[in-house]
Each structure stands twice: as structure tokens, then as C-alpha cells.
Amino acid sequence: MKTNQKKEIQELKKEKDAVILAHNYQLPEIQDIADYVGDSLYLAQIATKVSSKHIIFCGVNFMVETAKILNPEKTVIHPSTDAICPLAEMVDVESLKWFQEDHPDAATVSYVNTTAEVKAVSDICCTSSNAVKIIKNIKEKEIIFIPDRNLGLYVKRFIKDKNIILWPGICPTHHSRIKREDILKLKEEHPKAEIIVHPECQPEVIDIAYQVFSTNGMVRYVSQSKKNEFIIGTEKELCYRLRKENPEKKFYPVATAICPNMKKITLDKVMKSLKNLEPILNLPSDIIEKARRPLIKMIEIGRGD
Numbered sequence: 001m002k003t004n005q006k007k008e009i010q011e012l013k014k015e016k017d018a019v020i021l022a023h024n025y026q027l028p029e030i031q032d033i034a035d036y037v038g039d040s041l042y043l044a045q046i047a048t049k050v051s052s053k054h055i056i057f058c059g060v061n062f063m064v065e066t067a068k069i070l071n072p073e074k075t076v077i078h079p080s081t082d083a084i085c086p087l088a089e090m091v092d093v094e095s096l097k098w099f100q101e102d103h104p105d106a107a108t109v110s111y112v113n114t115t116a117e118v119k120a121v122s123d124i125c126c127t128s129s130n131a132v133k134i135i136k137n138i139k140e141k142e143i144i145f146i147p148d149r150n151l152g153l154y155v156k157r158f159i160k161d162k163n164i165i166l167w168p169g170i171c172p173t174h175h176s177r178i179k180r181e182d183i184l185k186l187k188e189e190h191p192k193a194e195i196i197v198h199p200e201c202q203p204e205v206i207d208i209a210y211q212v213f214s215t216n217g218m219v220r221y222v223s224q225s226k227k228n229e230f231i232i233g234t235e236k237e238l239c240y241r242l243r244k245e246n247p248e249k250k251f252y253p254v255a256t257a258i259c260p261n262m263k264k265i266t267l268d269k270v271m272k273s274l275k276n277l278e279p280i281l282n283l284p285s286d287i288i289e290k291a292r293r294p295l296i297k298m299i300e301i302g303r304g305d
């Protein structure tokens with residue numbers, strides 16, 4: 001990035017009273033101009049602490065919605081409204097309600113990768129870092145877990161005394177673009193590297209991992225580890241942050257592990273959003289109120305990692 005462009009962004013942020021939040025999967029140039037980089041829950045919680053009037057949120061739609069739900073008084077701006085999460089689109093309110101009618105005693109646990117409308121009809125939310133903890137804490141013995149089947153299968157490894165009913169959703173990047181053979185090939189090329197994967201990966205990928213973490217969990221783990229080389233089974237841009245924060249260590253991502261939606265946020269779009277303070281994300285107030293409850297319940301039980 002040119003120095004004058006960086007300077008212009010800094011000046012615009014001041015002039016417009018704006019802060020830039022970027023997800024761990026954002027392009028390097030977006031991570032570089034962000035005030036905060038992290039996972040969706042960390043960013044939504046940061047949004048409650050910053051004093052800036054305008055939040056430019058660089059991530060996919062459900063993350064921007066979560067920031068708005070937890071900060072309804074703030075103006076939350078999404079530089080590219082077409083940056084959606086295909087996993088979040090795999091469950092809709094109508095189908096979920098039918099499913100809930102079929103399982104009247106079940107609690108609905110909704111992964112944060114869901115729309116605000118779906119959260120509004122859920123009992124509690126979870127992230128990939130606290131899913132096990134959240135489900136263990138629920139009194140109900142029957143759980144409808146939406147929408148990520150692989151994360152649900154991972155949770156089932158730790159919880160045997162509950163009937164966890166899974167939804168057939170997947171993250172196309174983690175499910176189809178991170179294959180067991182890709183990881184094994186990287187291991188052959190870098191035998192000393194430790195394999196760390198995301199729980200949205202397929203069970204056969206999780207089986208060969210040394211550690212399974214959310215993105216923020218990975219950030220924490222590698223910085224504290226005595227190991228120097230890591231094979232990273234999640235969206236490849238996380239490695240940009242890992243390398244930046246751990247320049248002495250080596251990180252090997254799967255080359256195909258790209259989320260095309262995350263890449264829809266470009267520097268030009270962020271500049272445009274900063275200048276015009278739009279597109280603003282709006283949600284109906286009743287949805288904000290209803291979707292807030294399962295999110296707050298999750299935050300009260302704890303983040304996990």
C-alpha cells in the first residue's frame with residue numbers, strides 16, 4: 001500500500017470519527033489498515049468498547065449483524081454488502097421452526113454463523129471456541145445444533161450424554177477446500193510442522209490434527225508454543241496475521257483454502273465507505289432485541305478457547 005493512501009485513511013478515520021474492524025480472514029491490506037483484527041465475537045465485543053461513532057466492519061454479513069446487535073446505538077457500515085457467509089445461508093427461519101416443532105423439548109444452539117433472524121429464534125449462540133462449553137452448560141438433554149455439521153460432529157466427540165441433532169450445513173471453504181490429502185502433503189513437505197485445524201473441517205481432517213482451534217485460539221496457541229512450524233487448516237489469510245505477529249515462526253496454509261466472500265472487501269471499497277459513511281447495516285429493532293438474548297447468554301457463559 002502506498003504511504004499517501006495509508007495517510008489518507010488515517011486522516012479520514014479521524015475526520016469521520018470511524019474505527020475499522022477486520023476479521024482474521026480479510027486480505028492483508030485490509031488487516032494492515034484495521035484498528036482491530038480478530039474473530040467475529042472479539043470484534044463485536046470490541047465494538048461495545050470503542051468510542052468512535054462509526055464502525056467500518058470488514059467481514060461477512062453475519063459478523064456485521066452481530067456487531068450491530070451488540071451495539072444497536074452505533075452506525076455499523078459494511079463496505080461490501082454482497083460479502084455473505086454461505087454457511088449462514090444454509091438455515092432459514094421457516095425450516096428451523098418446522099424442525100423445532102418436531103423436537104419440542106430441544107434447545108436450539110445457533111453457531112454465530114447464522115443470520116440475525118435465525119439467532120432471534122434460537123435459545124443460545126456459540127462460536128467455534130466455546131461450542132463444547134456452551135452445550136455442556138445447557139440443561140436440556142436434546143439439542144438442535146445449527147448450521148455447521150462438522151462443528152457439531154466435533155462437539156459430539158466431547159459430549160456423550162446429550163442427543164445433539166445436527167443440521168446439514170457446511171462451510172464450503174473448510175469442508176471442500178481443505179482436504180485430508182492437502183494436509184498430509186504439507187506434512188510430508190514439512191515433517192516438523194504441527195498440524196492445527198479449524199473445527200469446521202471434515203472429521204477425517206480433524207483426526208490427523210494435533211490441535212483444533214478457532215482462529216483466535218490458533219493466534220493464541222502459536223504465539224505461546226515452543227514449536228516453530230505449523231500447518232494451518234483454516235482460511236489461508238489467517239497466516240498473514242500469524243506471520244506478522246510471529247516473524248520467527250513458519251506457517252503453511254492449504255493454498256486452496258480461500259473464502260471468496262471475505263475477499264470482496266477491498267481497499268477501494270473501504271476508502272469509499274470511509275468517505276461516504278455507507279452502506280449502513282440496518283436491522284429491525286425487534287430482531288435486534290430477540291437476537292441479542294442468545295448472544296448475551298453465550299457471552300455470560302464464556303468465550304472458551
Ligand code: CIZ
Pocket residue numbers: 023024038039040041112113127128198213214215216
Ligand atoms: O467466528 C468467527 O470469527 C469464525 C467464523 C471463525 C473463527 O474461528 O474465528
